[in-house]
Structures are given as C-alpha cells and as structure tokens.
Amino acid sequence: MLKINKNYLQLNESYLFSTIARKIKAFTDEHPDKRVIRMGIGDVTRPLCGAVIDSLHDGVSEMASADTFRGYGPEQGYDFLRGAVQGYYASFGVNLDMNEIFISDGAKSDIGNILDIFDVDNTVLIPDPVYPVYVDTNMMAGRKILFMNANADNNFLPLPDESVKADIIYICSPNNPTGAVYDYDGLKKWVDYANDCGAVILFDAAYEAFVAEDRLPRSIYEIEGARRCAIELCSLSKTAGFTGTRCGYTVVPSQLVFDGVALNKLWLRRQTTKFNGVPYIVQKGAAAVFSPEGLVQVRENIDYYRRNAAVMTAAFDEMGVWYTGGKNSPYIWFKCPSDMKSWDFFDLLLNEQQVVGTPGAGFGRNGEGFFRLTAFGKYEDTVEAMERIKKLFATL
Amino acid sequence: MLKINKNYLQLNESYLFSTIARKIKAFTDEHPDKRVIRMGIGDVTRPLCGAVIDSLHDGVSEMASADTFRGYGPEQGYDFLRGAVQGYYASFGVNLDMNEIFISDGAKSDIGNILDIFDVDNTVLIPDPVYPVYVDTNMMAGRKILFMNANADNNFLPLPDESVKADIIYICSPNNPTGAVYDYDGLKKWVDYANDCGAVILFDAAYEAFVAEDRLPRSIYEIEGARRCAIELCSLSKTAGFTGTRCGYTVVPSQLVFDGVALNKLWLRRQTTKFNGVPYIVQKGAAAVFSPEGLVQVRENIDYYRRNAAVMTAAFDEMGVWYTGGKNSPYIWFKCPSDMKSWDFFDLLLNEQQVVGTPGAGFGRNGEGFFRLTAFGKYEDTVEAMERIKKLFATL
Numbered sequence: 207m208l209k210i211n212k213n214y215l216q217l218n219e220s221y222l223f224s225t226i227a228r229k230i231k232a233f234t235d236e237h238p239d240k241r242v243i244r245m246g247i248g249d250v251t252r253p254l255c256g257a258v259i260d261s262l263h264d265g266v267s268e269m270a271s272a273d274t275f276r277g278y279g280p281e282q283g284y285d286f287l288r289g290a291v292q293g294y295y296a297s298f299g300v301n302l303d304m305n306e307i308f309i310s311d312g313a314k315s316d317i318g319n320i321l322d323i324f325d326v327d328n329t330v331l332i333p334d335p336v337y338p339v340y341v342d343t344n345m346m347a348g349r350k351i352l353f354m355n356a357n358a359d360n361n362f363l364p365l366p367d368e369s370v371k372a373d374i375i376y377i378c379s380p381n382n383p384t385g386a387v388y389d390y391d392g393l394k395k396w397v398d399y400a401n402d403c404g405a406v407i408l409f410d411a412a413y414e415a416f417v418a419e420d421r422l423p424r425s426i427y428e429i430e431g432a433r434r435c436a437i438e439l440c441s442l443s444k445t446a447g448f449t450g451t452r453c454g455y456t457v458v459p460s461q462l463v464f465d466g467v468a469l470n471k472l473w474l475r476r477q478t479t480k481f482n483g484v485p486y487i488v489q490k491g492a493a494a495v496f497s498p499e500g501l502v503q504v505r506e507n508i509d510y511y512r513r514n515a516a517v518m519t520a521a522f523d524e525m526g527v528w529y530t531g532g533k534n535s536p537y538i539w540f541k542c543p544s545d546m547k548s549w550d551f552f553d554l555l556l557n558e559q560q561v562v563g564t565p566g567a568g569f570g571r572n573g574e575g576f577f578r579l580t581a582f583g584k585y586e587d588t589v590e591a592m593e594r595i596k597k598l599f600a601t602l
Numbered sequence: 603m604l605k606i607n608k609n610y611l612q613l614n615e616s617y618l619f620s621t622i623a624r625k626i627k628a629f630t631d632e633h634p635d636k637r638v639i640r641m642g643i644g645d646v647t648r649p650l651c652g653a654v655i656d657s658l659h660d661g662v663s664e665m666a667s668a669d670t671f672r673g674y675g676p677e678q679g680y681d682f683l684r685g686a687v688q689g690y691y692a693s694f695g696v697n698l699d700m701n702e703i704f705i706s707d708g709a710k711s712d713i714g715n716i717l718d719i720f721d722v723d724n725t726v727l728i729p730d731p732v733y734p735v736y737v738d739t740n741m742m743a744g745r746k747i748l749f750m751n752a753n754a755d756n757n758f759l760p761l762p763d764e765s766v767k768a769d770i771i772y773i774c775s776p777n778n779p780t781g782a783v784y785d786y787d788g789l790k791k792w793v794d795y796a797n798d799c800g801a802v803i804l805f806d807a808a809y810e811a812f813v814a815e816d817r818l819p820r821s822i823y824e825i826e827g828a829r830r831c832a833i834e835l836c837s838l839s840k841t842a843g844f845t846g847t848r849c850g851y852t853v854v855p856s857q858l859v860f861d862g863v864a865l866n867k868l869w870l871r872r873q874t875t876k877f878n879g880v881p882y883i884v885q886k887g888a889a890a891v892f893s894p895e896g897l898v899q900v901r902e903n904i905d906y907y908r909r910n911a912a913v914m915t916a917a918f919d920e921m922g923v924w925y926t927g928g929k930n931s932p933y934i935w936f937k938c939p940s941d942m943k944s945w946d947f948f949d950l951l952l953n954e955q956q957v958v959g960t961p962g963a964g965f966g967r968n969g970e971g972f973f974r975l976t977a978f979g980k981y982e983d984t985v986e987a988m989e990r991i992k993k994l995f996a997t998l
Contacts, residue, residue: 208720208802209723209769210721211719215863217871219929251671251673259663263662267659269650277646301951311878318875319876349917373605447671450671450673450881451665451882452881469606472610475613479714479734480710480711480713480714481714483846485620485846558970
C-alpha cells in the first residue's frame with residue numbers, strides 16, 4: 207500500500223497572498239469607483255530589455271532550422287551562459303570556475319532542490335521573518351528547524367549565536383521581506399561561524415542587483431572563507447525582469463567538501479538525473495543580460511525601480527517612520543503606525559487610501575507589527591501611493 | 603556538522619553515453635576519412651514546426667511591452683496550455699479536469715520530483731532494461747527497488763507477478779529503450795494489479811505520439827480503473843521536438859487518494875513550493891503544438907521519423923533479425939547477431955561499418971545481447987546505415 211510523505215501534512219497552508227486577493231476583491235466589489243494601487247507582490251512590471259528580446263528572437267529563429275536547431279543541452283547550462291555569469295562575477299572581483307556555475311530555471315527551484323543532496327538528519331537555521339520556501343522545503347523533508355530572530359533590535363540582520371549549532375543556514379541579503387542588507391563584517395561573522403560548525407550557508411542573492419553602495423557585498427564569495435561553506439543561489443528574475451522567463455544560477459564551489467564528498471559533484475549528479483536544463487531560447491536571452499548593451503539596459507530598469515524606492519524612503523524619512531530596506535533593495539519594511547498589528551494596518555490602508563501592501567505577520571512571528579511595500583510598480587503609482595500613505599499617517 | 607545524503611554514494615556512475623562518445627572519438631581520430639552515422643542518442647533532429655516558431659516569436663514580442671509583459675505565472679501552468687492539453691486528451695477519448703493537468707519543464711524533471719510526495723518507505727517495482735532515471739531517483743531517496751524482467755520471452759512487456767508486492771510501479775509504453783508497447787489487455791492487468799495492491803503506477807507516456815495502431819493505448823487513462831492508481835507523465839520532447847525547448851505535462855487525477863490524502867493536492871503543494879512554472883514564452887509555443895495547424899505540422903515530423911523506422915524494420919525483417927519497436931516507437935531494439943554481447947557488437951559495428959547505436963547492456967542486466975537504434979536521424983543517413991548493417995550481418 208502506497209504511503210505518502212506525511213511531512214506534507216505538517217505544512218501550514220499559505221493563505222497570505224490569497225487572503226490579500228480576497229480582501230482586495232471584497233473592497234473593489236463594494237467600491238468599484240475607487241482605484242486601488244498594488245504594492246504587495248514582489249513581481250516586476252517593466253518589460254524585458256531590448257537586448258534580451260533580440261536575443262530571444264534569435265534563439266527562436268535558430269530552432270526553426272535543422273542546421274541551427276538545438277536538442278538536449280547540458281543539464282548544467284550552456285558554456286556560453288556559464289561563461290557570461292562567470293564574467294559577471296569577475297566584474298565585482300569574484301573568480302569562479304565555470305564548473306562551479308549551474309544554470310537553473312530560477313532560484314526558487316534550486317532553493318528547494320538543493321536539499322536533495324543533504325541528509326534529513328541536519329539542523330536548519332532560518333531567520334524569522336522569512337521567505338516561506340526555506341521553511342516549507344525543509345518541513346517537507348522532515349528536518350529539524352531552528353529560527354533566529356530578526357527584529358528592530360538587530361535591524362533585521364541577526365548575527366550568529368555561538369550557543370546554537372546548525373548544519374544548514376539560510377541567509378538572504380538583500381533580504382526578502384525586510385530589505386535589510388548585511389555588510390562585509392556581518393557576513394564575515396556568518397562565514398566564520400559556518401566554518402567553525404562545519405555548516406553550509408545557502409546564500410540567496412536574488413536581489414544582489416539592487417545593492418548600490420560599495421560598502422555592501424553583492425556575493426558571499428566576496429567574504430574570505432565563503433568558498434569553504436557557502437552555496438550561492440541567484441536569479442535573473444529581479445536583475446533583468448525574468449520572473450516569467452525563468453532563469454537563474456547556483457554556485458557550488460569546488461572547496462565545499464563534507465563527509466569527504468564534494469557537494470559540486472553531488473549537485474551535478476542531482477541535476478543530470480532530475481533536470482534537463484533550461485530552454486536553449488531562454489539561455490540565449492539570459493546571456494544577453496550580461497552583454498555590454500544588456501548590462502546597460504537592465505541597469506536602466508533597476509534604476510527605474512530604485513527611483514520608486516527613493517520616493518518611498520523619502521516619504522518615510524519625512525514622516526519619521528522606522529524602516530529597513532529601500533536603499534539597496536526593492537523592498538521597504540516599515541513599522542506600522544500607532545503599534546498597530548500588520549493585518550489591522552493592511553485593512554486600514556486598503557479601506558482608507560486604497561493602497562495594498564503585504565502584512566509583515568505573513569512572513570513569520572517577528573513580522574507582526576511590520577509591513578512590506580515593493581518598489582516594482584509604476585513610478586506615477588508609487589508617487590501617488592506615498593501621498594496617500596502620508597495622508598493616512600497624518601490622521602493617526 | 604553537515605551530513606550529506608549518503609544514498610548518492612550508492613549510485614552507479616553512468617558511463618554509457620560517455621563511453622560511447624570516447625569510443626567514437628578514438629575511432630574518428632584514427633580514421634578521419636570515415637563517415638560515422640550516429641543512431642545512438644534519443645534526441646530529435648527536425649527543427650520546431652512553423653506554428654510553434656510563430657507562437658514563440660509572439661510570446662517573445664509580448665515580453666517586450668509593459669502592456670503584454672508576463673511576470674510570475676501559475677506554477678502549474680497557464681490555463682491556455684492546460685486547456686490545450688485537456689483538448690488533446692479529449693481527442694482520443696480521455697476526459698480530464700484542467701486541475702488534474704500540471705505543465706512541467708519536461709518528463710525527466712517530474713519523474714524525479716514526483717517522488718517527493720511519497721514516503722521513503724515504499725517498495726518500487728521497475729522493469730529491466732530501463733530508462734536509468736527511474737532507478738537513480740529512487741536510490742537517491744533510499745527506497746527499496748525490485749526489478750521485473752523484460753526479455754525476449756515476454757516480448758519485453760512483463761506482466762504483474764501476483765506474488766510480488768510493490769507500492770510504486772514504473773511503466774513506460776511505448777518503451778525506452780525497447781520500443782515495445784503494451785496493448786489494452788496488458789495495461790489492464792497492471793491497472794488491476796495496482797488497484798489490488800494499493801500501488802501507484804507512474805506511467806511514462808513520453809513516446810505516445812508514435813503510437814500508430816488503434817489497438818494500442820496512448821494514455822493509461824484509456825484503461826478502466828487507471829484514474830484510481832495512475833499518474834501519467836508526458837512530454838513534448840518527442841511529440842514536437844521540444845528536447846531543447848523543455849515542456850511537458852503531468853496528470854494527477856483527483857481520484858488518487860492514499861492514506862486519505864489526495865495526491866493532486868500534495869503535488870500542487872510540491873510544485874507551488876519548489877517550482878515557479880515553465881517560461882511564458884515556452885508555454886505559448888507549446889500551446890501552438892495543439893492548434894489545428896500545429897497538430898498537422900508535428901505529425902509531419904513524426905511521420906518523417908516513422909519513415910526512418912519503417913526503413914529499419916524492413917531491413918531487420920528482411921534479415922530475419924528478432925526485434926521489438928519501430929512500428930509504434932522511434933526505437934528499434936534488436937538481438938545482436940551470433941549471440942554477441944552488446945558492447946562487442948557496438949565495437950564491431952563502429953569499426954566495420956561506422957554506425958553508432960546504444961548497447962542494450964547499458965540499460966540493465968536484461969539488455970545484454972541486445973542493441974538499440976533510434977529513428978531520429980536524417981532519412982538519407984538511416985537508409986545508408988541500414989545498408990551498412992545489412993553488409994555487416996551478411997559477413998556473420
């Protein structure tokens with residue numbers, strides 16, 4: 207008799223975004239005349255840049271002719287794209303071997319799938335608040351999870367607690383949902399701690415392209431010792447608007463050796479067995495992101511979102527509201543006014559000013575009393591939304 | 603201290619295709635004047651059809667404008683493609699609910715990933731010879747594996763052995779590597795057996811488009827009772843030349859309930875947590891496969907490969923060689939002449955006639971003494987290769 211994986215029964219259903227959608231619908235049904243501005247979901251709105259579009263069309267055209275048609279490709283990605291990623295890392299001083307770079311269909315897939323190569327019997331350390339995928343994927347496997355508190359006291363950037371021993375550590379910087387970014391010193395503490403424990407760090411760098419200040423690292427490999435403890439997962443979703451085009455990369459350095467086994471070799475085995483690579487057309491488009499023309503164009507889109515973020519941080523600065531993010535991140539995470547709870551503030555903001563954000567409580571216990579807005583909307587909407595938010599705060 | 607998944611250390615390294623590549627290279631280095639014809643790897647050679655190319659270009663163009671840009675899509679696929687797959691199934695009499703269809707990036711990914719929703723403590727029944735992914739993915743999880751013998755005595759179509767109890771059963775029909783195809787009676791025996799045991803059948807239908815005879819099922823759901831025991835995994839790789847474009851679909855019927863839990867719900871949870879959907883552009887191209895124009899065009903490509911297969915079966919018929927496949931499959935699986943072993947015949951065929959195939963021994967114990975050729979090459983090459991093979995057989 208087939209037995210299901212009962213760990214799935216322990217998962218919490220995620221009602222966060224469905225509850226938000228339901229509340230918006232209820233409001234708009236009742237007030238069809240009011241215009242709702244959505245700053246909740248972390249999806250991009252700018253189209254793919256010209257260099258990527260041209261390259262995608264080229265890729266499609268190649269598939270139309272037997273001479274240039276591409277069938278099965280290497281599971282770990284074509285060298286032309288791995289080389290482009292290698293060059294991108296080199297541009298900020300990180301030298302990687304091409305075999306350390308695995309092209310993926312996005313960070314979310316690999317964040318889940320990388321766990322395949324680890325034993326169930328490992329202790330996982332996860333920050334709270336958090337991107338829910340870190341928690342759910344480990345619960346599915348039945349791993350023991352410890353949480354570390356991210357809160358206003360540590361500016362949502364927790365540091366290692368020597369009394370806690372963990373084997374798998376999640377760090378997301380710039381952070382989703384808080385927008386907080388570790389500096390070199392902070393990441394160095396994590397790298398040293400991981401090397402002391404013999405732990406692996408799963409470093410989620412999906413928002414690295416938003417790092418604007420030189421004093422902040424974009425890759426964990428800018429930290430000495432990281433090649434012995436860290437896997438880095440990154441994505442073109444936010445860098446180049448690939449949320450619906452699906453391409454990213456995972457870096458597994460050759461020095462990552464545990465139990466006498468190289469993780470790079472295990473991950474290659476996992477990918478060649480359970481994955482068949484990213485579509486050639488998409489890899490062709492992704493390579494254009496790293497072309498001189500593409501780098502300029504994706505930067506223009508990021509600058510557009512940064513301008514939104516600047517409008518938002520300026521408004522919160524003006525109001526004297528406590529927040530993290532916005533400066534090196536597309537997320538602004540702020541304290542709800544008057545010690546309100548996240549969902550109460552959500553309802554108030556929707557009902558009074560028709561702006562939608564994401565209640566911090568949806569990301570974990572420490573998110574209660576906080577609220578997330580994203581800079582991925584239209585500029586005019588962002589300006590309008592902040593005016594509305596200022597009006598609301600003035601009444602409280 | 604991080605512990606790796608030690609099950610990976612039990613895996614056999616697959617040297618099959620790398621050994622073939624090395625032998626070809628050694629031969630061509632020594633004989634640069636000889637033209638080698640490759641009929642080994644199961645990859646397509648015909649380009650994507652016009653309807654798909656046009657639709658892919660349309661998809662790319664939509665991503666270039668903010669009004670039509672697509673960001674995150676539903677993890678389980680867009681309704682326009684799920685509806686197209688639903689219509690395709692309906693065309694041969696199988697009625698599915700749209701929620702039972704999950705769009706994937708290919709059958710290989712889902713064949714591996716579907717195991718996430720099952721307990722490690724299940725017994726797996728796998729035919730030998732076999733597509734190695736079935737074995738490796740279960741070894742990675744540490745499941746107990748039983749093999750069933752496919753051989754000349756059962757025409758490489760083993761039937762259930764009531765004395766064996768299994769929980770997860772793999773069936774691939776038309777089969778890779780043997781090309782053998784179950785008829786309705788054969789599949790009915792498997793469905794009844796699975797329902798008796800409370801087992802799930804993972805039915806790999808990747809080659810269904812090659813079924814030419816009405817007496818043979820293209821989907822396991824043509825069999826009564828299958829909706830209570832079978833998950834079907836299919837792909838556009840062979841149907842429409844998507845080996846490098848990556849799109850398939852997995853069907854999880856709502857009636858699949860084990861331990862009181864619907865597998866459909868578990869798989870949805872797995873996919874929404876560890877997957878972010880197939881690229882919009884690719885889904886747009888895939889939908890064109892099922893358009894009236896697309897169906898005609900992909901059929902033309904399949905007919906091209908079928909013509910190759912007919913050349914091959916005619917030659918083996920003429921020589922009186924025992925084989926399976928070819929008639930409803932792109933693979934021909936034949937008995938090596940003079941009781942030769944698979945690798946000995948491989949060497950002989952390469953050295954004497956410069957034709958490359960795949961030694962059956964590479965697919966399992968029962969593959970020894972057999973040999974696989976594929977019909978995915980160019981027509982002229984296929985004709986030439988069969989002439990060469992006839993010459994070789996005449997000398998033995």
